[in-house]
Amino acid sequence: MSYFSPDTASTLAQRIDVIFLGLLALSGAILLLVFCLVVGFSIRYRRGSPAPRGPMPALVSREFEIGWTSATLFLFVFLFWWGVSIEITAFVPPNDAIDVQVVAKQWMWKTLHANGAREINELHVPVGVPVRLAMRSQDVIHSFFVPAFRLKQDVVPGQVHEAWFQATKTGVFHLLCAEYCGTDHSRMRGRIVVMPPDDYAAWLSAQPEGDDLAKDGAQLFVERGCSGCHAPSSRVHAPSLAGLYGRSVALSDGRTVPADEAYLRDSILQPRKDVVAGYEPIMPSFSGRLSEGEIQSLVAYIRSLAKESRP
Ligand code: HEC
Ligand SMILES: [Cu+2]
CATH class of the missing domain: 2.60.40.420 (Cupredoxins -  blue copper proteins)
Structure with a gap:
């Protein structure tokens, strides 16, 4: 494959190559068929040739026409599904990643x-x-x-x-x-x-002993006052974050959303967007008060709590 495309070096690349080559072969076959018919007919029905030019043969009946149209329709629906099936699975990472x-x-x-x-x-x-x-x-x-x-x-x-x-x-x-x-x-x-x-x-x-992200996050969680509300000992009515990551969360407006990275991030930056059911929207927005790196650390810390069970 390497003359025509880059290396094929991932599971996704293998699947995409199969689709790409499949579509290429199918289009090539149709192109060839049409081309041969064009050339064949131009020779057969050239000016002055004795080929019959009467009405269409009975072979091209209405049933034939309908069958052929629906066959192509099914083919196209199949091609659509084939292409989309990859797109759908391509973005869901396995749990052990x-x-x-x-x-x-x-x-x-x-x-x-x-x-x-x-x-x-x-x-x-x-x-x-x-x-x-x-x-x-x-x-x-x-x-x-x-x-x-x-x-x-x-x-x-x-x-x-x-x-x-x-x-x-x-x-x-x-x-x-x-x-x-x-x-x-x-x-x-x-x-x-x-x-x-x-x-x-x-x-x-x-690698140089990097500071563990989640450890940074744990420190920030205290320094930035999150623990003041979220710690189990706090008097403020705020949800515990233990076991949160990866669950689904019921919100006060009736929606249920998965607690993924994006949710955690939004909860910190735009707390009013998704308010947890049973809680008041008293959490202040930390938008502009935390750097991108600090948000990453906090999210890593909350993720590291995923294994702990919710009290
Ligand atoms: C003034 C108290 C208060 C502070 C300070 C606070 N929170 Fe909150 N937080 C809440 C409350 C109350 C909720 C539930 C209502 C809501 O979703 O807005 C909440 C919700 C959340 C949620 C969603 C929880 C869930 O169960 O879905 C996350 C994540 C979160 N906070 C993280 C943080 C982080 C990180 C900080 C520090 C940067 C922080 N909070 C600071 C009160 C607080
Ligand atoms: Cu760029």
């Missing part, structure tokens, strides 16, 4: 591993293991693009975007920004280094 935080800014990609290891314009990952990316932008819209993984996800400021991949071979692959984001857009490039799991473990443990 390892987590990587990605921050895009003019003009670099910063990546952050769960143990606190940080990288710039680089991402080391193990082969054969699903990797979940939680992506944010600090300034303008960027787009995380890894051609060899057939993975492209826009990163819009103010939102958390999830994507995931599972690399199928070791090697070094291009990471590009696919959304024009200013002067040095074309230099906003990086590399994804896919390693055997043992090498990856060795690499990860050799």
